[in-house]
Structure formats: C-alpha cells, structure tokens
Amino acid sequence: MPKIISSGAPGPVMHDPRLNDPEQELVRTGDLAPGELESVLEVLEAMRRWREAEREHSEASQRYMRLSESDMRALRMLIAAGNQRLPMTPSAMAGQLGISTASTTKLLDRLERGGHVVRRAHPDDRRSLVIEVTEETRHAARATVGREHARRFDVIAELSREQRRTVADFFDAMAATAQRDAV
Known part of the structure; x- marks a missing residue:
C-alpha cells in the first residue's frame, strides 16, 4: 500500500500519482529509484503546506485591513x-x-x-x-505583511549560497511549468 502523505485532515490525497494517475499517463513514477517517489511527495506536500499558509495569511491580512x-x-x-x-x-x-x-x-x-x-x-x-x-x-501593512516578509527573509538568509541558488532555480522551474500550462 502506498504511503499517503496528508495534513491529517480527511479527504482525498492530492499529490500521490500512484493514487491519482495509477496508469502513469501523466506522471512516470516507474522511472524513479526506490524511495525517490516519497522524497518527491514530501516536496509536493511541503509546497501544499506553504501555499495553504500563504493563502491563510493573505486572507487574514485582507480581513484585518478590510481590503480585497x-x-x-x-x-x-x-x-x-x-x-x-x-x-x-x-x-x-x-x-x-x-x-x-x-x-x-x-x-x-x-x-x-x-x-x-x-x-x-x-x-x-x-x-x-x-x-x-x-x-x-x-x-x-508593516505590522502584518512586513513582519511576515521579514521572517521569510530570515529563513532564506540562514541558507547557504548554494542552497539559495537551488531554491531559486526550483521556484523558477516551477514558475516555468505554470507559464507553459497557461498557454
């Protein structure tokens, strides 16, 4: 049985291609070495948590400032x-x-x-x-969004130069996938 990574909330698993694309029509998981799929799923789950935290923070800031x-x-x-x-x-x-x-x-x-x-x-x-x-x-804005950005800056500043380059390359590659899909 595949390991299901979730936030603990009930509902469908969103990122595991073994469950969502078992025929490997879109995602070729068979080419990965043992254990690699779990590592990929960990990154996808971390991205989901980040997007959710970002969405919640954005909505809270909008409510606080009463803005769209x-x-x-x-x-x-x-x-x-x-x-x-x-x-x-x-x-x-x-x-x-x-x-x-x-x-x-x-x-x-x-x-x-x-x-x-x-x-x-x-x-x-x-x-x-x-x-x-x-x-x-x-x-x-400084009290809400500004403090959040300062904390993010601190997290990034703690990375080595090589780690920051890897993260930046990762986000650039992810942005490029979204741009290709928008066409």
Missing part, C-alpha cells in the same frame, strides 16, 4: 514605490497592475474612501496626480 486581494496588491506596490521615492501616477499604477485606467480609478476611489491612500499634485507635473499610502495604512 487587488487592493492589497496595489498597496504593496504603492508602499514599495514610496520607499523608493518614486512618484506613482494612476496611469503608472494601471500599467504596473495590468488593469485598465477605469479599474484603477475605481480601486483608488475605494482605497481613498477607506483612508488608505491620498491623491496629491505631482511634484514635477502639476497637471498630474501621484498616489501615496497614508501613514496609518503604512504602519498597519
């Missing part, structure tokens, strides 16, 4: 631009976020009503506006 995912993404971008002293215009935001200018206007209206951003005259072009995050929102 797109609002949080916009604030992260605005905070980064502010930290780098880069003026962010609504049209630049639209380009960075990959959304229309009309959607950007609605997003900014929501964020402004919520007290998260202010619109100011552009420092170099008075015909244009720049968007800035309020101090209250900046502090709230």
Whole structure:
C-alpha cells in the first residue's frame, strides 16, 4: 500500500500519482529509484503546506485591513514605490497592475474612501496626480505583511549560497511549468 502523505485532515490525497494517475499517463513514477517517489511527495506536500499558509495569511491580512486581494496588491506596490521615492501616477499604477485606467480609478476611489491612500499634485507635473499610502495604512501593512516578509527573509538568509541558488532555480522551474500550462 502506498504511503499517503496528508495534513491529517480527511479527504482525498492530492499529490500521490500512484493514487491519482495509477496508469502513469501523466506522471512516470516507474522511472524513479526506490524511495525517490516519497522524497518527491514530501516536496509536493511541503509546497501544499506553504501555499495553504500563504493563502491563510493573505486572507487574514485582507480581513484585518478590510481590503480585497487587488487592493492589497496595489498597496504593496504603492508602499514599495514610496520607499523608493518614486512618484506613482494612476496611469503608472494601471500599467504596473495590468488593469485598465477605469479599474484603477475605481480601486483608488475605494482605497481613498477607506483612508488608505491620498491623491496629491505631482511634484514635477502639476497637471498630474501621484498616489501615496497614508501613514496609518503604512504602519498597519508593516505590522502584518512586513513582519511576515521579514521572517521569510530570515529563513532564506540562514541558507547557504548554494542552497539559495537551488531554491531559486526550483521556484523558477516551477514558475516555468505554470507559464507553459497557461498557454
């Protein structure tokens, strides 16, 4: 009987190809040396735990700040631009976020009503506006998302240079599989 790796919660096993693809139509497990499949499944299970923890953290941050995912993404971008002293215009935001200018206007209206951003005259072009995050929102973001990112940085910094290269290569290869599937 195959070893089933799960989080302890009842339900179907998601990552074991012996159970989900027993005919090896998609995943060729027969080519792996004994014990290798369990090692691969451990990585897949760790990835699942990471995605779940990330999703839970993101949802908790959104609830805490009473914002949607797109609002949080916009604030992260605005905070980064502010930290780098880069003026962010609504049209630049639209380009960075990959959304229309009309959607950007609605997003900014929501964020402004919520007290998260202010619109100011552009420092170099008075015909244009720049968007800035309020101090209250900046502090709230640092207290939630910022601390989480700092902990992640510490975990990564503890790895050796070679381990970091391996992890970065792994994530790049995983991102490439998602890009191929999106086509």
